[in-house]
Amino acid sequence: xxxxxxxxxxxxxxxxxxxxxxxxxxxxxxxxxxxxxxxxxxxxxxxxxxxxxxxxxxxxxxxxxxxxxxxxxxxxxxxxxxxxxxxxxxxxxxxxxxxxxxxxxxxxxxxxxxxxxxxxxxxxxxxxxxxxxxxxxxxx
Numbered sequence: 001x002x003x004x005x006x007x008x009x010x011x012x013x014x015x016x017x018x019x020x021x022x023x024x025x026x027x028x029x030x031x032x033x034x035x036x037x038x039x040x041x042x043x044x045x046x047x048x049x050x051x052x053x054x055x056x057x058x059x060x061x062x063x064x065x066x067x068x069x070x071x072x073x074x075x076x077x078x079x080x081x082x083x084x085x086x087x088x089x090x091x092x093x094x095x096x097x098x099x100x101x102x103x104x105x106x107x108x109x110x111x112x113x114x115x116x117x118x119x120x121x122x123x124x125x126x127x128x129x130x131x132x133x134x135x136x137x138x139x140x
Contacts, residue, residue: 009119010035013112014077016120017088021072024064024092032060036122037113043126068094068102075107082114087129 010019016035023031033053036042041049042056050056072090088108096102109129112120 009117010121011119013079013084013086013114013120014074016086016110016112016122017072017074017090017108021070021090024070027064027067029057029061029064032064033057036125037115040122041124042122043124043129045128066092066094066102066104068092072108083123084112084120086110086112090127 008019008022010016020032020035023035036053039052041051042059044050044056044059050059070090070092072088075087075089076085078085086109088110090105090108092102092104094102094104106128109124109126110122111124113123114120
């Protein structure tokens, strides 16, 4: 899949997490979706596997509704041929519906794949990849 943002293709797999935070901070859903392969898998906070962009569009919209500012720092990148396994730590500072400060943070697990054009896209995105399901935060 060719990136709709040719001025910002992710050329190194270890930069995917920062690119996700940058896309999130833009508030633009299409920038987030542009980071994924069309048939990629996203793990919903409830543990359900959402396959394909249309399947997890609502999850990303829900995330964007939190607003605020996200940072995401790569912890490791293990490349193998045209794929890489990533882990990152993210922090999202926002304001909850009650006006109180909201802090959402965790560790992610992802698999990214290099595209024929040279840039990288998510193949599997598990935003809370280090947490048991019973410990996952409720986003709503």
